Amino acid sequence: MQEMTSVRFPYQDQTLDPRRRAQDLVSRMTLEDKAGTMFQSIVSVGPVDKPEPLFGLPSLASLVINHRITYLYVVGDAADARGFVQWANAAQSLALGSGLGIPITFSTDPRHGFVENPAASSTSSMFSQWPEAIGLAALRSEELVERFADVMRQEYVSVGLRSALHPQIDVATEPRWARAGATFGEDATLTAKLGAAYIRGLQGDRLGPDSVIAMAKHFPGGGPQKDGEDPHFTYGKEQVYPGGQFRYHLEPFIAAIEAGVGQMMPYYGMPVGTEYDEVGFAFNKAIVTSLLREQLGFDGVVCTDFGLLTDADILGAPMPARAWGLENTTRHDRIVRLLEAGVDQFGGELCTEELVTVVRNGRVDEDRLDTSVERLLAHKFELGLFDRPLIDEDAAVAVAGNAEFRALGDKAQREAMTLLTNAGTLPLGGDLKVYAENLDVSREQSWTPVETPEQAEVAILRIKAPFEPRGPGFELFFHAGSLAFDDETMARLTGICRAVPTVVVISLDRAAVLGELVDSAAAIVADYGASDQAVLDVLTGRTRPLGKLPFDLPSSMAAVEASREDTPFDTEDPAFRFGHGLRYS
Known part of the structure; x- marks a missing residue:
């Protein structure tokens, strides 16, 4: 691992305070250097000199050398930890050999779960695999969340990922939200406690060479989306507060600030019917400066959510810039508005020359850039990136995805599962003829897989929570719309339940209306991201499910539609309450 030994300027002196080092470095930077620092662009793991095909961006080499980008958001995976480190070190060497030698901060969305979404999360073969955050909430343990985040920290640091664009501490009061x-x-309250534990696990007591800096999102809380639609898309840009619960959604962010979170990301949504301007939160000075910085005392980095300045084509579908309320303004106008609001960095963007032009045209003072660049560079110094920029391949192989970490993740997958109903069918034991869908039961040696429910002694149906597919392209990754099964699907599922005692295992990436399944199924188990083996271990009783529902499960879509988007536990007469979870006798 390379260490900086030559000290020519104060910013190279490891004995100085990180903020002092940052100030010295800023004084030596050109306007183009500063502009590059204020953009976080997207790269995928691959040849550093080849264009990025997925998002239509230039090569990593061009980003670093020509655009002076030193914050790179990484999508995709490598075959193993060694391959990832070789790629990261090659990129880092490019940065160290150009300009002022400012090292790259590699960032990522969550990589330890089961959900693959180019805008929100990735699966990774390098790391241990855990339930999604909603599954950690089902276990209600601050200690477990902090332990998970500490494992994640060690795995991230081992391969050179030093910035986590998470935790997502929005409160999911709108059941339909994707x-x-x-x-x-x-x-x-639970979100605040678990979010703070997550931040402590990533950052430690203070940022240092072994930390991953956390970016809490989406300030001031992205849960109360109108009709549950997501503001990545034009039909979901409105965020509403019919129950007057704006303050409720702030609670986790207050806890995050108290825990020392280093960075914040405002959401795309525009508040409707509040005291705030009806423009996206990142453009809202009353939100970013008055509320976040002045009232709540946050002095870290504020990075916009991705794509507020330029239109893009993602996975074959056009994606307009999500500058809600300011759709008809120019890029220059949006840059000025964001800087006036108080943000420090533009997420998922590359138009550095536009920022340079805005400054040279006199619309923004260069001193304003200095304020943000100092914050951004101070974090690089605190993380030790200037002093130890390269990664040890052998150490990465030893740490990332090691047996201990994988065992902890596997255990959490199992214990997070929630037993919703059980007519005495679970746990399953003995020799059984089993009909199964979407679950490999062949690994159970005492079970005989059969082709039809009629041949079986028990059926196991592993299903996903209902959603209405959207599209094309990018939208398909967001499970939105109705929470209820369509009539055809429900008829098929209940028909199997009538034919044979049936265990339904439903993956809850959001709430679901279970309808007739509640009375038809012999047992219903919820999972939040689990392997087939984890499911089988719970169904057979080798592991007991310990999870409790992290949200209400509504009784009907009519109840959902009548509820208020910003208000918790607001659907009438839910089928299962928050905290519900049976145990094996």
């Missing part, structure tokens, strides 16, 4: 599975559920 992002609920990445939250800690519907209760703000």
Whole structure:
């Protein structure tokens, strides 16, 4: 691992305070250097000199050398930890050999779960695999969440990932919202406690060479989306507060600030019917400066959510810039508005020359850039990136995805599962003829897989929570719309339940309306991201499910539609309450 030994300027002196080092470095930077620092662009793991095909961006080499980008958001995976480190070190060497030698901060969305979404999370073969955040919430343990985040920290640091664009501490008060599975559920108090534990696990007591800096999102809380639609898309840009619960959604962010979170990301949504301007939160000075910085005392980095300045084509579908309320303004106008609001960095963007032009045209003072660049560079110094920029391949192989970490994740997958109903069918034991869907039961040696329910002694149906597919392209990754099964699907599922005692295992990436399944199924188990083996271990009783519901499960879509988007536990007469979870006798 390379260490900086030559000291020519104060910013190279490891004995100085990180903020002092940052100030010295800023004084030596050109306007183009500063502009590059204020953009976080997207790269995928691959040849550093090849264009990025998925998002239509230039090569990593071009980003670093020509655009002076030193914050890179990483999508995709490598074959193993060694391959990832070789790629990261090659990129880092490019940065160290160009300009002022400012090292790259590699960032990522969550990589330890089961959900693959180019805008929100990735699966990774390098790391241990855990339930989604909503599953950690089902276990209600601050100690477990902090332990998980500490494992994640060690695995990230081992391969050179030093910035986590998480935790997502929105409160999921709108059951239809597609992002609920990445939250800690519907209760703000629980979310605040678990979010703070998550931040402590990533950052430690203070940022240092072994830390991963956390970016809490999405300030001031992205849960109360109108009709549950997501503001990645034009039909979901409105965020509403019919129950007057704006403060409720702030609680986790207050706890995050108290825990020392280093960075914040405002959401895309525009508040409707509040005291605030009806423009996206990142453009809102009353939100970013008055509320976040002045009232709540946050002095860290504020990075916008991705794509507020330029239109893009993602996975074959056009994606307009999500500058809600300011759709008809120019890029220059948006840059000025964001800087006036108080943000420090533009997420998922590359138009550095536009920022340079805005400054040279006199619309923004260069001193304003200095304020943000100092914050951003101070974090690089605190993380030790200037002093130890390269990664040890052998150490990465030893740490990332090691047996201990994988065992901890596997255990959490199992214990997070929630037993919703049980007519005495679970746990399953003995020799059984089993009909199964979406679950490999062949690994159970005492079971005989059969082809039809009629041949079986028990059926196991592993299903996903209902959603209405959207599209094309990018939208398909967001499970939105109705929480109820369509008539055809429900008829098929209940028909199997009538034919044979049936265990339903449902993956809850958001709430679901279970309807007739509640009375038809012999047992219903919820999982929040689990392997087939984890499911089988719970169904057979080798592991007991310990999870409790992290949100209400509504009794009907009519109840959901009548509820208030910002208000927790607001659906009438839910089928299962927050905290419900049976145990094996």
